[in-house]
Every structure is written in C-alpha cells, then in structure tokens.
Amino acid sequence: MTTPIPMRTPTTTPMTWICLLGPSTAGARAIALHGHRLVVLASPGEAVPREVTAHAERVVFCDITDHDATRSVVDRLTAELGPPRLVVSFTEHAQEVSARIATGLGLTSVSPAAAAHARDKAAMRRLLADTPYAWPYAAGTADEVATAVRAEPDGVCWIVKPADGAGSAGVTALESYADLERWHAKVTAGQGPRTQGTAGEQAGAVRYIAEHAATGPEYSVEAVSAAGQHTVLAITAKQTTGSPRFVETGHVVPAPLPEEDGERLKDAVRCVLDRLGIHHGASHTELRLDPVHGPVVIETHTRVGGDCIPELVALATGRDQYDHAIAALLGTEPAQPSAPAAPAAAISFVTPPAPGTLTGLSLTPAHGILRWQFDRVPGADLTELHSSYDRIGYAIALGGTPAEAMRTAAEATAGVQLQVAAPELSL
Template sequence: MPRRHNGATSTPTAEEGPTTMPKLLLLEAMGNTGEYVIDAARDLDVEVVVVTHPDVYEEWYSPTLKHKIEEAGKLAFVDLSDSEGALRRLTGLARAEDVNGVVACWEFLTPLVAQLAAALGLPGNDPTRALSCRNKRIMARAFTEQGIPAPLTLAARTLEEAYQLVDTAGLAYPVVVKPSEQSGSWGVSVVGSDEELATAFATARSHLFQMPHGIPLDAHVIVQEYVGGTEFSIETVVAGGVATPLPPYDKFTTEGAARAEFGHTVPAELDEASVRTLQQAAVAAAHALGITNGIAHTELKLLPDGTTRIIELGARLPGDHIVALMRQARGIDEARIYVQIALGEEPSLAPTADTAAGIRFLTPPRGGVLRSVSGIGDSDAVARSRLTVQPGGHVRAPGDNDSRVGYVILHAGTAAEVNTAAAQVLADVRIEVA
C-alpha cells in the first residue's frame, strides 16, 4: 500500500534491497489520541500494531478509527485486565512482530508500556516508578520524597480513616476528594464539610474497575489540600533523559463541588517569568516520576505569589484534542514527537507557527435525552464543531467529562481573541434536553 514519509517517497535500488518498515506497538487506540498517533505513524512511514480486546474493538472503536487501523497496520487482541499475563503475552507478540517501539494511548496502560519497553530494551520510562504516573497516592508520596511542591495529600480506605487523617493533619475545609486511579475528572469533588466528605468519599470509591477493560484500581480515596490560584496544563518532552517543556496552556474548569474541564486555550496568556516558572516545575515533576523517554502531561497551579503546585502528572499525550490545538497554534505535532521518541529517533520541537487555538466542550444543563444543539454561529474563529452525542441519545448530568455532548475548536491570532470568541460561542449555544 502507498505510504507517506515527510511528504516524499523513495524506491530502494536493487543493490540496497527492500527496506524494512519500522513497527510501533500501540496499546489501546480508543480515544482521540489514538487517531492522532496512527496518523503520525502513517506520515512517518511506520506500521502500527494496535493492541486491544475484541469486545472493546467492536463496541468502542469508531468506523473512522477502524479504517485508519486497516490502512496503517494491523490488530492484535490481548486481555489487558491482568497486567502480569498481558506483559508476558505482549512481550511475545512484540518479539514476533519485531517491533521498534511501544506506546500507550490510554493512560491506564502506561505502567504496562514502561515494563514492556524495559523487557524489550526499547526506549521507555523508568518501570520501577511508572505506577507513580498513574496512581495519585503513590504520585503524592514520590513528590514529597523528591521535594516537588504539591498539595498536602492523604489516602484512606475507609471514611473513618479519612476523618482521622484530616483531623491529625489539621487539614481545613474545603478539601479535594478524588479516586486514587481515575481520569476525566471522574469522582473529583471539592467539599466543605464532614457531611459532604462522606458523600464524596462514597462516590470516589464506587468504581474500583476501569472499564471497558476491567482493570482493577486502587481502592484508596485521596483527600487533598485545596489549592487556590490559576490552573494550567503543560507537556514536557523527554528524550534520552533530556527534558524540553512546551508552552503552557489554559485549563478551564467548572466551579462548585464538581470540577469538570470545559475547555483549553493554547498557549496561555502569561508573562515570560510565569511561563518559565511553570515549565521548570513541570520538568522537575517529570524527572521525579521517572519520565526518561516520552511525553509527560502535567496539570499544575500558579499561585498569586508566583509559586506553583503540581496537581498531577500523566505519562501520556494530552486528551481533549490538545494535540490538534498545539499543532494548529504552534506547529508542534505532539503525536509525531511521541512516535519518534518511542522509536529512538530525535524529534523536532521547533515551533513553526505563532497563533492560538482553543476548544470548548458543550455540556447539557441536565441529564436526559438530547433533543438539539443550536446557536454555535459562524464566527471566523470557529474552525470546527462536532456533536459527540446525536439527537435522541442519552446524556449525563453535568459533573465530569463524560457529560459532554460535543465541542467547538477555535483558531485566531492570539489567545485573547480565542477566549473572546469562545465566550461568545458558549453564551449563544442552546442545548435542549428532554
């Protein structure tokens, strides 16, 4: 089949013999980052072996994603719920396929990828510290040991233990309650009383298996000091232990008890000193958690006194179509970089654009059946809009990222222009739910 590589093609001579196409083992392509990685691999002339479960493939993969896999590689089915068994099977699969790199596009599998890369002698992160990038309880302990500024974090298995730990630590309300291992703002609450803590604790502990793969999760619940300030996100690219931070960007979340993300703008409107402060903190956090080859997605807060607090870090590409925003705003292709590092290649990090891009998510006013979405308008800044739930589909009440029904991507010359246009879009849009 025809392939593309940096916009050019080449044909080996008879003396050179046939070329060998590099292979990338991709654990779980479900989600928007999977498509970006497959696109980047195809552009780099790399074959992709996508690992998933047959039920997940049939029920969760979109027709577009299935088509991309057919064009760029092949499928392999493995039970990923048993990490030890999966590691054995994946090691055999990788050796049989003679793969040159391994990545995960689903954050629950990033520790498994670190172990697999180490077993194969391929570029990857420190397998002995990989769980600290996934488990917030272990992450908090690593931050404390390495002197990384982060909120005071307690971990409890029972509500009674949580009350005792909060009292002993002298932690005052409000506090943040969250599961040790979850994603997408699921189960995250800001609580202001003992009664609210009890409700939030039960919610955070209500799902101890990550679906759809059925991966068992840590049963501890995190109770964390609430940190004020302004929240940002940033990616740090690490190749051979050398870390390079990318531009930080805005992370917008709802207020109140539930703190779901409703948008991002790349880059953030910040002075150079604040940018350096955020970047230095992100690099220190990546080193502390053993990121040696890959991308670290870090969420952190900038306090009024100019200091930072690291909220959490993931050893993965960012979700929420940040890959597309960064490419549009700065010309930096994070998915391409991710593939190149996994293959042991030197990535190009130089920006080729100097604009801004943003995304805003459309959230229904309540749960029910979606009737219609209207009013997005025809602003010049709107680059793309899409419904992820079609009229007639069931929608969740607002509270976490799973309640979204669509999104709007915007592009303009500056972050201020993007934010102004985004505010108008959110003010005008109408979401009808029956």
C-alpha cells in the same frame, strides 16, 4: 481471544514495526510519518477509527490493560514479524502494560515504575515530599481519608478523588465536615466512582487521595522527554466549573501568563518528571499557580493530554506532541515540522443543561470556528455534569491572541441550542 484484521500486502520494502496499544488516531499517524509499519492492539469491542486502520497493517483485539494477555500477543507478532522497534501507548490505562512489555523487550520506553507512579497520585505526592512542590495530602481507603480530614479543623478545604482516576471523574471538594460526611456515606454505600485499575491488579477497596485545596489559575504543561532531557512544547490555560467537581470546560494555547510564571511552571514540571523517573516520551502535567505557594502540582501523566490539547498545541506552535514523542523514543528528529496555523487556539465544551434525553440540537453560525465535534446526538441520555465524560461536544477556534481564541470558542458553544426532555419519573 484475539481477532485480527488481515494484514495488507506491503507495497514497499519491509520496515521495522511498531506496536501501538490503543487505537490513537494521532499516534498512528505519527508512527506512519516516521516510516515504520504499524500494528495496533485494541480492547475487545473498542471502536477503531478509520484513520487508524488506514495506517495500520493489522489490528489485533485483546485486553490491553492485561499484561500477560498483551505480552502473549506481542510475542506471537514478534515470532511472525521480527522484533518490534517500539511498544508504545497514548492511552491512560495501558501505560503500565506498555512500559512493562517494552522494557522487557529491551526497548526505549518510560519505565514501568515511572508509569505506575504517574498513575498513582499518592505515590507522586510521596516522591515530591522533600521538594519545593510538597503539598499536604492523605491517601488510603475512604475510612482512612475521612479520619485524616477530621484530624484538621472544620472548614479546611480538601479536594478528594480516586488515587488513579482521570477525566475529573470522582473529584469532589470537601469544604466542611458536613461535606465529608456526605461524601463518605456516598462512597461507602457503593455510589462513588470506580477506579480504572488494570486487569492484572487485584480487586480491593477503592483508594482515594485528599489534598489541601490550592487556589489560583489552572494550567497544564505539555512536554516530551528524551534520555532524561525535558522539552516543554507548550503551556495550556484551563477553564473549569470550579468547586465542587472542577470539570474542565475549556483550554487555550498558549497560556496567557507572564514569562516568569511560565518558567516557574516549567521548573516544577521538570522536578516532577525527574522525581518520578520519567525519562522518555510524552507527558502532561496539571498544576495551579497558587498566589501564596506558587506552582502546586495536581497530577502528571506519561502520555499526551486529553481534550484535544495536542491539537491545540500543534495549531498554535506547529509542534505535534505525538510526532515529538515517537521521535524521542526512536532517537531521531520529528518527522513533520510545520508552521503554526494561528498565534493561539482554543477549545470550549458544550455541557448538559439538565439530565434527560437530548431531543434536539442546533448551532448558531459562528465565525472563526475550525471545527465542531458532538459526542451526544438526539436520542442520547444526558446526566448532570459530574466529569469530562458527561460533556456533549466542543468547538475549536483559532485567534490572533489567546483571549480572542477562547472568546470565539466560548461564544460559539454558548450559542448551541439544546432541547432536553426531562426523565420520566418512576412510580
């Protein structure tokens, strides 16, 4: 079932249209900057920001993770509006659907195979097996992963997570056989994370990937590819909670690291993109810089990063990854180059102090904060910090250096006062 928002009457000469899967505010803005009419497809019940509807001629609700349902909508729109110029998505779980539809229509896009390989972390590992970035791993059901971990000595640290997961959901460090047994008992009892497979995928056992734990600082590389040529826009330094869940708590652009190390990370990312066949569009690749092994690839995505990373990139470099991605797909230049707002930009997240109900929230005035955002307000239920989805809000700061920007953002979020009522005990 689809529910359209009526189309506005165009006030200018009709232009070609672009179909955007998922109501991405920055994606909608980038498409509008390039002078194309915009039609947005959103999942039923999904909130569509006002900024998106301001740019869109139409919003149609359908299951954007279901290829057949989405293709049917695109075909009906094509019969009415003519062929689209692009079908694109900046939403993780619509990547394969978007790629299949675009490729089927003969449009420039990341390939369906590349989108699938990026979402399947085990497939990525297989494709990197004969490169300098190969890394020990095991993949399969919980039973198969447990068997592989037990085949190595007790005390070898593994990181296990759903093979198609995102947002740190389900990430767990297994530092011993005892950790393994606890994890295995939990997931086989149905208490583990659910993967986000598309509607077209057959139901079955959750698949996991376990990898030897790397050490060293974490980074992500934000890039855009055009006809197989990869341009790195920025490298982001990441802060996490560390073992066992590695939930991200902050980011800063540009990453403060020596130029030589930056080039090593870029080389690793170019190898990943080439091996996975990611020739078009945006990408976000996460890595560690291990002091012994060098760059260790954690995962890559055929989209921009989350956690406002593209905003940090734009603030610190003047380059909008959404704009660059649309330009690359259209075969043109970015629509709106701009100057950096500051030499560095950072984000720091507010995390729940304890499970319960949020009853109060107050801020301490902080200098240098560009903006605040809170996803939880008084009355909301809080849980322990298991994944990115459990965070409460964030602050974005500018600075003259990466260290200054990160310090300003972190001090601001540390000053947030939260009142939490403990959950009632059931009798």
